[in-house]
Amino acid sequence: MKKGFLFLFFAFIGTFSAFGQELQQHICGNAHDQSELLPRLRENKIVMEAMRAAAADRGETKYVPIHFHLVGDADGNGKHKELKVLEQLCRLNASYLPVGIQFYLSPHPTHGLFDKSINNDKVYSDQTNSLVMNLRRHNNAVNVYVVESAVSGNNQPGITLAYYHTQHDWVVSRKDQINGNQPGWVIPHEVGHFFSLPHTFYGYESESFAPGFPGWPIAPVLAPNNDGTTTERQNATNCATSADEICDTPPDYNFGFIAASCANYNGGAKDPLGVLVNPLENNYMGYFGSCSTYVFTQDQIDIINADLNHQSRNYLDNTFAPEATEIITPTTLHVSPASGDTVDNYDNVLLEWQAVPGATHYLIDMDIISSFGTVYAQTFIETGTSKLLTTLLPNRTYHCRIKPFNYLVGCADFRTRIFRTPGTSATNDIEGLSAWQLSPNPVSGDHANLSINAVESFEAGVRITDAAGRTVSFQQGLKFPQGESIYELNTSSLANGLYFVSLESGNGRNVRKMSVLR
Numbered sequence: 001m002k003k004g005f006l007f008l009f010f011a012f013i014g015t016f017s018a019f020g021q022e023l024q025q026h027i028c029g030n031a032h033d034q035s036e037l038l039p040r041l042r043e044n045k046i047v048m049e050a051m052r053a054a055a056a057d058r059g060e061t062k063y064v065p066i067h068f069h070l071v072g073d074a075d076g077n078g079k080h081k082e083l084k085v086l087e088q089l090c091r092l093n094a095s096y097l098p099v100g101i102q103f104y105l106s107p108h109p110t111h112g113l114f115d116k117s118i119n120n121d122k123v124y125s126d127q128t129n130s131l132v133m134n135l136r137r138h139n140n141a142v143n144v145y146v147v148e149s150a151v152s153g154n155n156q157p158g159i160t161l162a163y164y165h166t167q168h169d170w171v172v173s174r175k176d177q178i179n180g181n182q183p184g185w186v187i188p189h190e191v192g193h194f195f196s197l198p199h200t201f202y203g204y205e206s207e208s209f210a211p212g213f214p215g216w217p218i219a220p221v222l223a224p225n226n227d228g229t230t231t232e233r234q235n236a237t238n239c240a241t242s243a244d245e246i247c248d249t250p251p252d253y254n255f256g257f258i259a260a261s262c263a264n265y266n267g268g269a270k271d272p273l274g275v276l277v278n279p280l281e282n283n284y285m286g287y288f289g290s291c292s293t294y295v296f297t298q299d300q301i302d303i304i305n306a307d308l309n310h311q312s313r314n315y316l317d318n319t320f321a322p323e324a325t326e327i328i329t330p331t332t333l334h335v336s337p338a339s340g341d342t343v344d345n346y347d348n349v350l351l352e353w354q355a356v357p358g359a360t361h362y363l364i365d366m367d368i369i370s371s372f373g374t375v376y377a378q379t380f381i382e383t384g385t386s387k388l389l390t391t392l393l394p395n396r397t398y399h400c401r402i403k404p405f406n407y408l409v410g411c412a413d414f415r416t417r418i419f420r421t422p423g424t425s426a427t428n429d430i431e432g433l434s435a436w437q438l439s440p441n442p443v444s445g446d447h448a449n450l451s452i453n454a455v456e457s458f459e460a461g462v463r464i465t466d467a468a469g470r471t472v473s474f475q476q477g478l479k480f481p482q483g484e485s486i487y488e489l490n491t492s493s494l495a496n497g498l499y500f501v502s503l504e505s506g507n508g509r510n511v512r513k514m515s516v517l518r
Contacts, residue, residue: 035227035229036166037166037193037196037198038198038245040196040307041196041197041198041244041245041246041303042245043310044196044303044306044307044310045245045246045303045306047306047309047310048299048302048303048305048306051302051305051306051309052302059100060100061100061101061102062100062101062102062305062308062318063101063102063103063104063318063320063322063408064101064102064103064104064142064308064316064318065103065104065105065106065138065140065141065142065316065317065320066089066092066103066104066105066106066141066142066144067105067106067107067108067115067138067141067142067143067144068085068105068114068115068144068146068178069114069115069118069133069136069143069144069145069146070082070085070114070115070116070146071118071119071120071123071124071145071146071147071148072116072118072119072124073119073120073121073124073125073148074119074120074121074124075119076119078124078148078175079116079146080146080175080178081365081372081379082114082363082379082381083363083365083379083401083403083414084175084178084179084180085114085146085178085410086180086363086403086405086410086411087179087180087410087411088178088179088180088184088187088410089103089105089180089410090180090409090410090411091180091181091182091183091184091187091188092184092187092188092191093408094184095183095184095185095188095284095294096188096191098295098296098301099296099301099304099305100301100305101304101305101308102322102408103142103408104320104322104407104408105407105408105410106138106140106141106317106407108136108138109138111136113361113381114381115136115138117136118132118133118136118145120132123145123147124147124148124149125147125148125149125151126149126151127145127147127150127151127172128151130168133145133168133170134168137168137170139315140315140316140317141316141317142170142171142191142194142316143169143170143171144170144171144172144173144178144187145170145171145172145173146173146174146175146178147172147173147174147175148174148175149174150162150163150172150173150174152165152172160174161173161174161177161186162174162177162186162187162189162190163190164190164191164193164194166193169194171187171190171191171194173186173187173190182292183291183292183293183294185284185291185294188284188294189284189285192284192285192296192300192304195303195304195307195308196303196304196307197244197246197285197300197303197304198243198244198245198246198285199244199254199285199286199287200243200244200246200249200252200279200280200283200285200286201243201244201252201253201254201255201256201286201287202223202229202243202244202245203223203224203225203227203229203230203231203242203243204223204224204225204252204253204254205225205254206224206225207224207254208253208254208255208257208258209224209253209254209255209269210255210258210267210269211267216269217268217269217270218270218271218272218274219231219253219269219270219271219272219277220272221272223243223253229242229243230242230243231243231251231253231271231272232250232251232271233251233271233272233273233275234250234251234271234273234275234276234277234278235271235273235275236250244285246297246299246300246303247299248297248298248299248300249280249283249285249297249299249300250277250278250279250280251271251277251278251279252277252279252280252283252286253269253277253279254287255267255269255279255281255288256281256286256287256288256289257287259281259288259289261288261289261290262281262282262288262289262290262291262292263281264281265277265278265279265281280295280297282294282295283295283296283297283300284296284300285300320407320408322406322407322408322409323358323359323360323406323407323408323409324357324358324359324406324408324409325408325409326358326409326411327356327357327358327359327404327405327406327409327411327412328356328357328412329356329403329404329412329413329414329415330354330356330415331415332354333353333354333356333402333404333415334352334353334400334402334415334417335352335353335354335385336350336351336352337349337351337417337419338419339417339418339419340418340419340420341419341420342419342420342421342422343419343420343421343422344422344424344426345421345422345424345425345426346392346393346394346395346396346421346422346423346424346425347390347391347392347394347425347426348388348389348390348426348469348511349388349389349390349392349419349421350386350387350388350389350469351364351386351387351388351389351400352385352386353385353386353402354385355385356404356412358404358406358409359404359405359406359412360383360405360406360407361381361382361383361404361405361406362381362382362383362385362402362403362404362405363379363380363381363402363403363405363414364379364380364381364382364387364400364401364402365377365378365379365399365400365401365414366378366379366380366389366392366398366399366400367398367399368393368396368397368398368399369399370399370416372399372401376393378391386469386470387469388465388467388469388500390511392421393421394421394422394423394424394425395420395421395422395423396420396421397418397419397420398418398419398420398421399416399417399418400416400417400418400419401414401415401416401417402414402415403415426502426509426511429508429510430458430460430503430505430507430508430509430510431456431458431505431507431508432454432455432456432457432458432480432482433452433453433454433455433458433460433480433503433508433510434453434454434455435453436450436451436452436453436503436510436512437450437451437512438450438451438489438501438512438514439451441512441513441514441515442514442515442516442517443491443494443514443515443516443517444517444518445491445518446490446491446492447488447489447490447491447492448488448489448491448501448514449486449487449488449489450462450486450487450488450489450501450503451484451485451486452480452484452485452486452487453483453484454480454481454482454483454485455482456482457479457480457481457482458479458480458505459477459478459479459480459505460478460480460503460504460505461474461475461476461477461478461503461504461505462474462475462478462487462489462501462502462503462504463475463501463502463504464489464494464499464500464501464514465499465500465502466497466498466499466500467497467498467499467500472493472494472499473490473493489501491516494516495516496516496517496518497515497516498513498514498515499513499514499515499516500512500513500514501513501514
C-alpha cells in the first residue's frame with residue numbers, strides 16, 4: 001500500500017427488506033476513520049488541477065486489472081458463482097465508462113482466472129485471517145474478496161455489504177452484492193474509495209441531520225463527528241475545506257441514511273447560513289438507495305484518474321489490449337447434445353458449442369434445476385468449443401447454460417439447453433477382464449504399456465480421446481489372452497495434455513485417464 005496511508009476501513013453497510021433485498025439504510029465508519037483518507041485526497045486534488053492545466057486527454061481509456069477471490073467456508077462450500085462475477089464486471093465497467101476506466105479480469109499467477117483456493121471460516125465469515133488473504137492476493141490487480149459476511153471491524157457483523165480496507169488495499173464484499181443488478185452501486189462505491197474518494201456526507205457518518213437534531217433545521221457549523229470537520233454550505237463558499245472537500249458535490253448531511261428511496265430530498269434541512277440544502281442524491285459516494293442511475297461528478301472523475309496516475313498505483317498493469325468491446329451470443333450457440341435429447345451414456349457426454357467472435361473463454365454451468373443452485377451444480381471454464389462431461393448423474397434432466405466472455409467483456413448473454421441422461425454407463429465391465437493399468441502415467445516417452453489381467457481371453461478395441469472427447473487413435477479387434485499380457489500403446493504423435501484411454505468390447509467399456517508430459 002502507498003506511503004502515507006494509515007489503517008482505515010470504509011464500510012458500506014445496510015439492512016434489507018425481506019423481498020428483493022433492496023437497500024433501505026446505510027451505516028458507515030466514523031469521521032475519524034474517514035479523515036485518514038484526506039491527505040491522499042488533497043494530493044490528488046493538486047494533481048487534478050495540474051492535469052487540467054496541462055489539458056490532459058480525458059478521452060483515452062485506461063484498463064485496470066481486477067481479480068476476484070471466491071471464498072468458501074472450511075469445507076469449501078458457499079463459493080459465489082463465476083457467472084455473477086462476470087455480470088458484476090459488466091456493471092462495474094458501465095459505472096466507470098464515464099470515468100475513462102475499464103476493468104479486466106487478471107488471472108492469478110497460481111490460482112487462475114478466479115481464485116477459489118480460500119476455504120477458511122475466518123475469511124468467509126469475518127476476515128480475521130488476513131494472513132491467508134495476503135497470501136492469496138494478486139500483486140498486480142485490484143483484489144476483491146467475495147465472502148458470506150463482510151465484517152469491517154467497526155460495525156455490527158451481518159449488516160455490512162462491502163468495505164475497502166486501506167491498510168491492505170483490497171475490497172471485501174458480501175456475495176449477494178456481486179450480482180450485476182442495476183444500477184449496481186455497491187462495488188463502484190467501494191472502488192471509489194480505492195481511488196481516494198470520501199463520502200459526499202463526510203463528517204455526518206455518526207448521525208444524519210434530521211428533525212430532532214439540536215438546532216434543527218439549521219445545521220451546525222461543525223459536523224457531529226467531533227473531529228473539527230466543518231459543515232459544507234449550499235453556496236459552496238467553503239467547499240474546498242469542508243465535508244469531502246470536493247466542490248462539485250453539493251452538501252449532503254447523510255440524508256440517504258433516513259431516506260426511503262432516491263426521490264429528491266425535501267426534508268427541509270438548511271446549511272449553517274440558513275439556506276435549504278439540495279444534495280446530489282444519485283452520487284455513487286452518497287448513501288441514497290434505489291436510484292435508477294448513479295453518477296460521479298467531474299471533480300470526482302478527475303480525482304480518480306489522478307489517483308490511478310500516482311506512482312503508487314504502478315503495480316496495476318496498464319499494458320492490456322482488449323479483445324473486443326462487445327460479444328454477441330448467437331441464439332444457436334449450443335451444438336450438442338440436441339435440445340431435449342437423451343444422450344447415450346450419463347458419464348461420457350460430449351458438450352459442443354459454436355465459437356463466438358471476440359470470446360476467449362466460455363463459462364459452462366450444469367445442474368439438475370434451472371436456478372443452478374443444487375449441490376450437484378458444476379461449473380467449467382473452457383477456451384475451446386467442447387467439453388467432455390464424465391461426472392453427470394444417471395436418469396436426470398440437466399440444464400446447461402453457456403456464456404461467452406473475455407477478460408474485459410462479461411456482458412454477453414448466456415444460452416441454456418436441456419438434455420437428459422440415461423441409466424447407461426460408458427464404463428460397464430468387460431467380460432473376461434479382471435484388472436488393467438496404464439504405465440508410465442504421466443507418459444514422457446513415445447509409448448505407454450497397458451498391463452492386462454484376464455480371467456478368460458477376450459477381444460476389444462483400444463481408443464484414445466482427448467480432453468474434448470475427440471478420438472485421436474483407435475485400434476480395433478485386439479485379442480487379449482487369459483492371464484497377464486502387455487499391450488504397447490503408441491503415444492509418439494500426442495501433444496502434452498490430458499487424454500482418456502478406453503478398452504471397448506461388445507459388452508462393455510473401461511476408461512483410464514492418461515497424461516502426456518514430455
